[in-house]
Amino acid sequence: MRDKDFLMIPGPTPVPESVLLALAKHPIGHRSGEFSAILKRCHEGLKWLFQTENDVFIFTASGTGAMCSAMGNLVNRGDKVLSLVIGNFGQRWAKIAKSYGADVEIIEVPYGQAINPNVVRERLAKDVNKEIKIVTVTHNETSTGVTNPIKEIVAAIKEHGALSVVDGITSVGAIDCKQDEWGIDVLVSGSQKGFMIPPGLSFLSASKRAFEVHKQCEYPDFYFNWTDAKKNYDKDTTPWTPAINLIVALDKAFELLKEEGLENIIARHKHNATLLREGVKEMGLKLFVEDESIASYAITAILPPEGISVPDIRKTLKNDYNIVVANGQNDLKDRIFRMGTLGFCSERDVLTALASLKATINKLTK
């Protein structure tokens, strides 16, 4: 039966049935009072999940679009940006900053490790002339399954005074991320992750300080412009036609998320990822990230057992057990496979996945 796939990739993540049905409603006009009411509820929901009093803008774009919005509203050509890189998505910040003409310096650690906040502190302490304007960092690095100690990293950035720009694409709504309390200046996220809706929307929240810096941006991005976004946000609308059906679906997803509660959502992700890690270790498989303190609660990277290939595991899981897991990316391709517990994922799903993975390994061992 080919119509039963369960997605355990880092995104898109599974979508609840009631959200899919909301998605399928006839579109309504985006300049109507009805739509503004929906948008207003979504804005409130976003603030709640971002744990912020800032406005949270909705862009019709994938997460990379929101990342471009961050750089495209802050960077002038020649600005110094420091990018903390622990995987592919950290690299993406650096690439985007360069595309807007920034002078980018990279601090990189081997894949599978996290950034040490003291390394950041030491580097920034040397910047006596305060030339570094922005520091970019990934909260949860999906390519490796590592969660950075973002609170401590942001604290180190604050001591220096640069803006902290954080990719929370696979953390917001899954792993605790307190924008205001921790002092994150710009936080971005994406719809097909913790938000339990399909891809097509991304979100950005900027602090007052970041907004002041934006005002000095000579050629701010047009499509992702913060000034336009803010002007329209205040009227419960958007500058351009948004992905209406996805926003209606988001409104429905917030009902489910609010019913569960933020603490419970975060606890569920921790519980499911821990259950998965323990189950995998019991099977005799090795985890790519052995250090519990930096292991992601959204995505778990696993090494295949000796003699069995990653493509064979993925193929058997998909064809025989209707479970889709991700390969590694770039250098990690065929060296690890990655299983998501992100978004609409229950304990039952993890038990199912563990049983299926065990059966897969058994089948491939014979």
Added chain:
Amino acid sequence: MRDKDFLMIPGPTPVPESVLLALAKHPIGHRSGEFSAILKRCHEGLKWLFQTENDVFIFTASGTGAMCSAMGNLVNRGDKVLSLVIGNFGQRWAKIAKSYGADVEIIEVPYGQAINPNVVRERLAKDVNKEIKIVTVTHNETSTGVTNPIKEIVAAIKEHGALSVVDGITSVGAIDCKQDEWGIDVLVSGSQKGFMIPPGLSFLSASKRAFEVHKQCEYPDFYFNWTDAKKNYDKDTTPWTPAINLIVALDKAFELLKEEGLENIIARHKHNATLLREGVKEMGLKLFVEDESIASYAITAILPPEGISVPDIRKTLKNDYNIVVANGQNDLKDRIFRMGTLGFCSERDVLTALASLKATINKLTK
């Protein structure tokens, strides 16, 4: 009954039931063979509607995003751009070009009129040093209900040698627009118009010549980058996570569109708009665009009868007849109302709208 609204705005347009059901399918992974097959069919469908042999890129963004892609992949700061403006959407081209640092000159005509190709020819003839690099123009101007004589305008641009960059957002799939035959260099469109799916996707097709100019762009847009789009297009994938469900819906919509055939689609739009115009005139109302040769087949702008306000007409049409029509924009607000016959609209829908408009006027006259 509040769940029965029929959209006659210029977008979003109504979506067929089978397309809504496709939209509501569980998302599948965007790096899978299944999704690539869907994307490939959509690419073929887009080439067919764009009437081009060029690649047509799909962006997860509204139509304005595709417009930013055009400017953001061609313009270097200081480049000369000539914008031909007949309404709000023509103005948008000029604003976007400026946001990328272009030196923009505007040729504008009073709203309700079209651009005269000879005016373009004369202006460009004066540019003996060939400083004008790009000419932007709107095919169908939704804010006024005017369709520019795009074939003749593009011919005038070709004589000069500048790139023609055309907004086909409300023309492609509704009003004849032959990209290759007419020599349009860059053509953009959006999903919630002739494509019969909700908003969230936009499309761009660039000629070989435009692609050569793109290669000279110093800081091309990152999110909407053509080089990345092309590299991924050739592998039936996208650089970033696309709005998967909207692409699945697009694939379904193409089934319906292909079944009808492009000639029939264009003829249906012409027939429906003509029927609407004649019916409105019979009622004694005035059309904002009286000249049949430039009247849009996608959107018809209508003046309210003496003594009846546009807001009252819109409110009565919506509350009593469940029909949503658009107000005018900017200076035309409350001076005209606009009725769309764009996308999934049948002759029955037009007859229904005419009967409802007549009843509305009668009711408001009493």
